[in-house]
Amino acid sequence: MENYVNRYYITEVDRYPDTIYCHHAVMGEKFIPEHSHRKGQFLYTEGGVVYLNTPEQSYFLPARHYIWIPAGVLHSIHPSTPEVIMRNLYFPVSDSDDVFYARTAIYPVNDLLMELMMFTNRWNGNIRPEDESRYSIAKAFKMLLPELGRDALPLALPYPDDPRLVKIVDYLDKHIADNLGFKHLADRFGISERSLARLFQKELNMSFIQYFTILRMLKGLKLLLDDKLSINEVATKVGYSSLPTFSNTFTKIIGVRPSEYVKHRGLWYS
Structure with missing residues (x-):
């Protein structure tokens, strides 16, 4: 090679x-x-x-x-x-x-x-x-x-064009550990919940919950692989107080349980 x-x-x-x-x-x-x-x-x-x-x-x-x-x-x-x-x-x-x-x-x-x-x-x-x-x-x-490869994994996030949504997704990225509700987000950026929901679907073709969940899991994957944090530490840093909930969500989005990454990351990254 x-x-x-x-x-x-x-x-x-x-x-x-x-x-x-x-x-x-x-x-x-x-x-x-x-x-x-x-x-x-x-x-x-x-x-x-x-x-x-x-x-x-x-x-x-x-x-x-x-x-x-x-x-x-x-x-x-x-x-x-x-x-x-x-x-x-x-x-x-x-x-x-x-x-x-x-x-x-x-x-x-x-x-x-x-x-x-x-x-x-x-x-x-x-x-x-x-x-x-x-x-x-x-x-x-x-x-x-x-x-x-019958089941593609959603390990991608689209780029928004609308300036309002650009600011919103940047805010989500910086507050990944916070328990952000949809109403809180709408109020903070001065937009109705209905308009915000439409904006996510139109610009990103997914709901706020879908976007924020995928963003959290991708951040969690990076923390596991690049920063070598424990699963408990990662769950906390991406806003999950329940380890089983984080683990199950991670598995659904990423396709592999976080424990498998921790178990094999030394082999995959040696």
């Missing part, structure tokens, strides 16, 4: 339209600027948390998960540390592609996918169709994704 990301590999991804491009490397830098590919991208990371931004949303990619980025989607990559390892596979677009490949989303990685992905660790660069063995394995990897 390469010791760092040579960002020129990004231009190599689309050099040959019919190849599958494979790239495993330590990032070695704080971010990869906004770019896009003519191929669909499978991205798995280890060694730290990664934020991936598109013009519409900010995605939070934790350990044991991958993100699928459709062809043509502008995105930038921001790791929590330059030591993050990226494992990328880039696939040509096909007319017969499942609708799965048209959506940017995050999915958990199961043992089968992990084994196949680690098998590709010996490859780097273009895998050509005439290299039947490697190409068939890589193509099978892509074809498995819709079958294994």
Whole structure:
């Protein structure tokens, strides 16, 4: 595996339209600027948390998960540390592609996918169709994704455009531990509860409760993984007085129990 990301590999991804491009490397830098590919991208990371931004949303990619980025989607990559390892596979677009490949989303990685992905660790660069063995394995990897990734996880938050909501979500981010009610929020920003509810649905396509819950869980995940806090400490810092309630909500949103992250984070981040 390469010791760092040579960002020129990004231009190599689309050099040959019919190849599958494979790239495993330590990032070695704080971010990869906004770019896009003519191929669909499978991205798995280890060694730290990664934020991936598109013009519409900010995605939070934790350990044991991958993100699928459709062809043509502008995105930038921001790791929590330059030591993050990226494992990328880039696939040509096909007319017969499942609708799965048209959506940017995050999915958990199961043992089968992990084994196949680690098998590709010996490859780097273009895998050509005439290299039947490697190409068939890589193509099978892509074809498995819709079958294994039926349930995308909501590990993303959209950006609001309305100036009122920009201020409100910034306030929520800074008061993540507070027991904020909807009425309190409406009164503080001088807007009726009905108008505020409509604003959340129109701008973010989710309710206040949905947004604040996901925000809390993403903050909690960061505290678990980056700050190495205990589950009890994390629950308190994101506003939960009941540990079971926090744990159950975390599991529903993130797809893995917080105890599993605490148990395995040394393995995922060593």
